[in-house]
Amino acid sequence: MTAIHESRRCWRKSSYSALNNDCVEVAPASGDVAVRDSKNPDGPALTFSHSQWRSFLARLG
Incomplete structure (x- = not known):
C-alpha cells in the first residue's frame, strides 16, 4: 500500500452509496x-x- 495524493483521477x-458522500471512492491509478x-476528496x-x-x-463476497 502506498499513500498518494492526486485529484485528477x-x-x-x-x-448503493448514500447521497451524503459517506463512502469510499475508487479510481484507476x-x-x-x-x-x-469521499468526505475528503482533496x-x-x-x-x-x-x-x-x-x-x-x-x-467481501
Missing part, C-alpha cells in the same frame, strides 16, 4: 487501484495492486 463510488474517503488516497484489490473484494 476519474473517481467512482457505488450506486497508474496500473493500480486508488481508494479515498485528502490522500491509498493505492493497491490489482491482485491486492481482487483479494480484498473476494473477501
